[in-house]
Amino acid sequence: MQTYSNSVYGESVETPEHQEIFNPATGDSLGLAPISSESDVGSAVNAARKAQPDWARTSDQERRDAVVRVAQVLEENSEYLAELITREQGKPLSGPGSRFEMQASVGWTQVPAALELPPEIVYEDEERKDTLHRVPLGVVAAIAPWNWPLMIAIWQIIPSIRMGNTVVLKPSEYTPIATLEMVRLINQVLPPGVLNTVSGDGRIGAALTSHPDIDKIMFTGSEATGRRIIEASTRNLAPITLELGGNDAAIVLPGTDASAIAEGLFWGAFLNMGQTCACIKRLYVHESDYEAVVNALSNLAQQMPIGDGMDENNLIGPLQNKMQYDKVKDLVADARANGCEIMEFGTVPDTGYFLPLTLVGNIRDGQRLVDEEQFGPALPIIRYQSLDEAVASANRLDAGLGASVWADDPEQAQQVAVRLEAGTVWINQHGAIHPMVPFGGNKASGYGVEFGLEGLKAVTQPRVISIKK
DSSP: OOBOOEEETTEEEOOSEEEEEEOTTTOOEEEEEEEOOHHHHHHHHHHHHHHHHHHHHSOHHHHHHHHHHHHHHHHHTHHHHHHHHHHHHOOOSSSSSHHHHHHHHHHHHHHHHHOOOOOEEEEEOSSEEEEEEEEEOSEEEEEOOSSSHHHHHHHHHHHHHHTTOEEEEEOOTTSHHHHHHHHHHHTTSSOTTSEEEOOOSHHHHHHHHTOTTOOEEEEESOHHHHHHHHHHGGGTTOOEEEEOOOOEEEEEOTTOOHHHHHHHHHHHHHGGGGOOTTSEEEEEEETTTHHHHHHHHHHHHTTOOBSOTTSTTOOBOOOSSHHHHHHHHHHHHHHHHTTOEEEEESOOOSSSSOOOEEEEESOOTTSHHHHSOOOSSEEEEEEESSHHHHHHHHHSSSOOSEEEEEOSOHHHHHHHHTTSOSSEEEESOSSOOOTTSOBOOOGGGEEOOBSHHHHHHTTEEEEEEEEEO
16 A cells, blocks of 8 residues: 655655545545644744745746746646546546646646736835835745645645745645645755645644744635634734635526526536535526526436546546535435425446435525535525525625626626625636636635735735835
8 A cells, every 4th residue: 555745845754644545436545645743744834944035035037937847747747646636536537627627737837937026116206216026925834625636735836936935735634645746746846845745634734824933824625614724823923815615606697598508507516526615506597597497407417427537438526525425415305304306317326425416496595505505516596586686695695705697698797796795706607717817705705815916916925115316
């Protein structure tokens, strides 16, 4: 059985304790992942602290060139890492699955390498000149989730190192192997200590985020954990970028052609088996169009092959872990017990954490499947009578990551979109993020943004140089 290790100051670091990682589709063992101690956290942070001043002193072009080399490493190892993702996380190789995740990882590495963030003259007259510079914060603690383990880790790593910070990354304890292997490969082209890892459960995450030598925290995960990170950060006063998931609403405007939007709605809801923060979690459809939308989604769902993602014919995989599997089953059972219409599609394998694609009708606001983020392949479809009612329903929850409006007339959709309380509102698409476009939530979905120039600014601190002429 293969044993994986952490990376600290460019070296593989063994740990006395390990956890066995299993394939969620088959139950097969994938190997042993390290479990760090609090002492290991201190060693990793010290390594990052030691490396950071020299890394910050390298020129901006040198760091951009290093990030380009990282992108090349990711491209060269894309298939190897994609297969690890599929075996460990569950998403299929094909379609919008593991290969798609690796393509995104490469793209979100290349774009920050191409961006420029030069000093900005903010004021000048005959007596003075004031220039705003962006300087690194120092050591970044990055806490990555299990749903898109490599892609989201890249979102945290690349802007940080591009701007002169060093990083200590903790992958999710559910999906550590592929991330640790990615870091091992990346470190072939980075100076020692620029990128380090620790691994383990929330105890290790807490030790990392509360460490006094951490200067910035980046976290993607649950609201409950995000609140604990905020509390932990009081020890180091580190600024935080939080992405805490969502319960994204989609509104289909009256009279919209269901057949034209069905595929976008389907993948907007069921991408990664619904295990995506910015997935459609609540679908609001005008009562006159309800049957047409349900039928169009049903026709797609019954065509989707479900199974082990290593079979390239499959487009739908398992839930990643038993916790999430049990949660989604419980929410669907609750909807069934409350008289909702449960429409299930697909032949589910006997082994693994597989659930059928599920559309839930005859459901309303206030029921658990609507109000709680399911993070799985069960979509509640709620009838509405007026657009004001639909907008109020979409805005009634604390979540505010994404939302979408679907219509034959994009201008009409835009009038509705500006009324929705979300960090991003898409029109006739959902979850269509881009490495140049800032992305972040509001309300209980977190704060701060990632991507593009705003994402680079988020991992720096401003420094004004003021010259008397």
